[in-house]
Amino acid sequence: MSNPTQKPTLENTQLKDIVAHAKEYGFVFPSSEIYDGLAAVYDYGPNGVELKNNLKRLWWEAMTQLNPNVVGIDAAIFMHPLTWHASGHVAGFNDPLIDNLDSKKRYRADVLVEEKAAQYENNGEAERAQALLQHLGRLLTDNDLGGVKQLIIDEKITCPVSGTGNWTDVRQFNLMFSTQGSAVESDAAQIYLRPETAQGIFVNFLNVQKSARMKVPFGIAQIGKAFRNEIVARQFIFRMREFEQMEMQFFVRPGTEMEWYQQWKETRRRWHEALGLPAAKLRFHDHEKLAHYANAAVDIEFEFPFGFKEIEGIHSRTDFDLTQHQELSKKKQQYFDADVNPETGKPYGNYVPYVVETSVGADRLFLATLCNAYTEETLTEGEGEAQQTKQRTYLKLHPAVAPIKAAIFPLVRKDGLPEKAQQIFDELRHDFRIIMEERDAIGKRYTRQDLIGTPFCIAVDHQTLEDETVTVRHRDSREQTRMPIAELRQYIGQAVSFRRIFEQL
Template sequence: MNPAIETTQLKDIVAHAKEYGFVFQSSEIYDGLQAVYDYGPNGVELKNNLKRLWWEAMTQLHGNVVGIDAAIFMHPLTWKASGHIDGFNDPMVDNLDSKKRYRADVLLEEKAAEYENAGDPARGAALTAEMGRLLTENDLAGVRQLIIDEKILCPVSKTGNWTEVRQFNLMFSTQGSAVDSDAPPVYLRPETAQGIFVNFLNVQKSARMKIPFGIAQIGKAFRNEIVARQFIFRMREFEQMEMQFFVRPGTEMEWYQTWKASRRRFHEALGLPAAKLRFHDHDKLAHYANAAVDIEYEFPFGFKEIEGIHSRTDFDLGQHQALSRKKQQYFDNDIDEATGKPYGNYVPYVVETSVGADRLFLATLCQAYQEETITEGEGEAQQTKTRTLLRLHPAVAPVKAAIFPLVRKDGLPEKAEQIFNELRFDFRVVMEERDAIGKRYTRQDLIGTPFCIAVDHQTLEDDTVTVRHRDSREQTRMPISALRGYIGEAVSFRRVFELL
């Protein structure tokens, strides 16, 4: 029987995430801090598994990608060179009746999405293109007029009484010195990429890397978002997983296409279906890019970006070279077939892949959260009910297996504890004794545990257990000695890597 999968709304996922220890509102006892969240016991395990999977896919599977962990605080001139001090802005607009503030581009993007959902994608594309043109020209008055022409209303006041559109810098700043009040401000980094760029030569020389090569990093970034909503999709404190791939000028578009395809395969291998993923080429390119595309996932609130792939040219290294007055060049002794001579010194071009760890977490959670209709019992006792579960890929599930003694006597708890102790060095496992075994199965389904191991009286006789599978609910009898290999095969990252 094929289970009937029901569509769920974001509010159901938010409620589930809190109840089962995935995500909590930060400082909730003080009514919370807007757009800041904490990861609970199951959430931190899932997020760490996703980060580790990404890290190993980058640095372990590719012999020419290495990692770093750069500091959050950087010299202020870093952000002058990168363009963030002068140009890291979002267009904001206020509604005079509701006093609410919005990102002007988001209002227009949502209107374009309405057209697309209503069966008029051409009109949506035209609106997006016009918005891109106006923002590229920094025509903020034109952006406001476009909002008015499209009859976009404030969701709260239901009016179109808009202020002028203004640019809003997204960087957080803090005092750079505890003793010098005149010291320049130090910024909380708005992206992790610059820590890679300023360490380009340090990494290249110390790791003896030869172009093309990449530098990967996972780290926190901070943005003072105008509109922070949709749960953990847009936050003021978030985590990025980025890889900057340094290439010879003139080869960047070939590598751009290579990484574009590679990164989509990663998301599909993780369990995000191809039908719910799409590429979205940027209508407005960032100041550093000559090509850019987003990988979007269809969340309950529509298609939104989870990863960006950008061809950043030599902008970043070139800017740092100019402002620091320290050469950021690589000597390439490979032979140029056109001239018969080495390529020599040049500032490398960069292809970037940047994943939001929190957005990937949310996409994984949204895809895994399912409600299905199942049938239990036989004959007159047969009944149907709705089962809620998380169909997480076993490789990233917070708990790999739960061990259940059938009853709390007759030596079964002691036997279950013995199995727990044998497995806990290899996997995150839990042992539960309370409640009926059916309720214990349900609890593990709700957090995505792929296997439940039942210890019964037969176990004491022949050292076999019953393994119950989360997705199919099928049960398999096997020797205790086979558990480590059986579970290990299913939860290995290799199951994901084989699909890349």
Template sequence: MSNAPKPAAAATTEGTLANIVSHAKEYGFVFQSSEIYDGLGAVYDYGPNGVELKNNLKQLWWKAMTQLHQNVVGLDAAIFMHPLTWKASGHVDGFSDPMIDNLDSKKRYRADVLLEDRAAEHEKNGELARAETLLAEMGRLLTSEDLAGVRQLIIDEQIVCPISKTGNWTEVRQFNLMFSTQVGAVAEDSSLIYLRPETAQGIFVNFLNVQKSARQKVPFGIAQIGKAFRNEIVARQFIFRMREFEQMELQFFVRPGTEGEWYEHWKTMRRRWHEVMGLPADKLRFHDHDKLAHYAKAAVDIEYEFPFGFKEIEGIHSRGDFDLTQHQTLSKKKQQYFDADIDPETGKAYGNYVPFVVETSAGADRLFLATLCQAYQEETITEGEGDKEQTKTRTFLKLHPAVAPVKAAIFPLVKKDGMPEKATEIFNALRHDFRVIMEERDAIGKRYTRQDLIGTPFCIVVDGQTLEDDTVTVRHRDSREQTRMPIAELRAYIGEAVSFSRIFERL
């Protein structure tokens, strides 16, 4: 039996970034790091609800990669690596961003970001061709390392500092993004090492260890979730660009010559995953790289339309054999794989070769932000009857039950007549399977509102009838409908809704 509320009086709308940032702090999703000391720029902490949501997103990615694919296994590599790792990968010599300073405000900016933002403005104004021309020219200049040309492009576009409102720019120069530190007990005997700027190299240096121990045959993949660190000068847009962040990466090793088809495969699969996770198809798009790394054969970003425009949430790259070959050269340890399969053209085994790599790299923090932006909803609803009828704005997080921080909240209608005790029984019966909470304070409407604001899909109300027939009212977050059901059915009912299977079956 269902008790349906009055329908919303106005269409649901999404919030601005300022709304979402404020909501994230107030309801325990994201806090500024070291806030009592006025914070540390571009570093954030995940609160009680934020850590649950982020962990759920990471677990879904992990299981989708390693559990649904027999030829993908996991790894958890150390943050500190031998410094020659970063020499081989090119990070020591070439991991930098083009920076430009405004002489009036004394603020530093990434030159490419300034130009990308201007291109986004052109696109927003309907000048798509102008935006594409600008990005293509920027890519050409950066590829040829023509930093003077990049500066002139900024001047030609009449880009000004948002603080000083002037175009009094310095020359553009490269700024290395790696954090360095010392390893060793005594300062004078210590060695320079780096906090890893990406997680991929930990996979590459363990390629043969994993392949042999996991008895994998090419093609196969190695998945990893881990922290990375970049000394971003331009860190903005909340948790979109941070100095300490988390990557979810798959390095997929393939036979040379097959990388193109695997690149297209993972490009399709990864976009599909984001759609199944709840990001609408019309708010996702592919953006092919205008500037390819010197080793790359192809690269594309999956972009989501944030409140501040389309931005990357995941990259798919065809990396060739660059990484393994570089490590083989510098370490003098062979990184070859023996392929016993028969080449139909020669009739002989493929033999030894350095595999090519197709990479998918998603930002856990960016996925978290995209999920939060998409889930944040404001709608106008009508409550009450007759003279007491009123409209109000309802804010809630429309999170998929599988990723919601809390799966169900249990409310005794009143704090007497045995209802709190019965609610405690239900809480104890469910807490081993799901993250549930019990609340007794305030009117039932206020308790519903609190759960809506953190995205809890179900509220379970214990009332007088519960004590008579062991049934409860289950209130649904999105529709606000209320359904009566036996307590004995709760575990199966919630379990069906929050199961990862509901997502996996659509992949």
């Protein structure tokens, strides 16, 4: 489905180029492609899985290693069905759906309006865009679906396929996938594939607090799959039906939640900038319509080729989740705070903690990183009449998250150079993800590594056999540095260490 508010040439072309690049160079493949694929489901290839795992590991260590009061869990995908009644997902996890009667295409009604607002903003009408979003927020808060349809009509929003405004009524669509919880269908209770990872943290709140001896304020982090039956899943891996979340729920004393909300809001934005996402391509977007559990919410948005979209949400969830689980399970979800309240001179005592959530879409972060890294530049080579220009494409990935840290190239496939390259490979492979390539001219090998974002290429030549030095080529600048083999481990290790990112936080 095309986006009616996109600038139709540059942005669409750029995304198509990135999608094609991701497939050709082993980052992302359509799932089950030999059977013509499955809508909005994707597989990560050899380079993609390395990049995604590096991003996940970077997030995990930033949370659990840099913060002594954050620990992790790995909760099950299947949970007791009452979990989703307590959380509100069974009754209220819906998106407003609308169909165009001429094209037979289905859309999220709120997204149609948001895209119209984005069009106003792109045209310099920021106030008009803001007013439209505020109006939409009020309608959704009041569950006024008739009003949402009228808003679509008033704004003259048409189907991008048929070009008509022949719309059905807006109706709610529950996004959870359900299945049977028993091998015997007649005995099976309906259970759900989790639509978020947060509830696995909430139902384990006391288990974690007691076993890890945690004291409020503290956080629980988790990385895991979630599933949503999206009405319209599109824009490559931005919106999928099976996706991965990186969430941290931070439990705080009631009354301190807004202080922690502001702190985590700034902390998380700094993390994205340290990863290499430019500040100019990041922005905060406060929610006009708050979820039923929240008293404050903001998105960190990244400017994709298709516009600013959410990559992370920070929410002040109040005590909604723990209180709901306490009421439905009949088991107390309280924490005893022995610290002295300066106002009363007595311990704070028992209370249900408030929660501040940070939630990153791992797939969206992957896409933002890929889009930001995808670089096309024009090179000028030679002088005078021999001067010529050529296009160069490479992935300008931070070395710490690059799928491959270094590639080792023997200059020729003889004279003992492959054997020497193999020796260097064997010395470094326990420390880094590296490869060795012998085929093709060395220029082609450099180009191939540029296209997958490898930060360093190490050339082994005849001089190497004489003095134990190699030439290290740098991806971004294409500059070459001669150095001893003995210094490679430290040189590469310093560049690809997560410490380079953590130092900026």
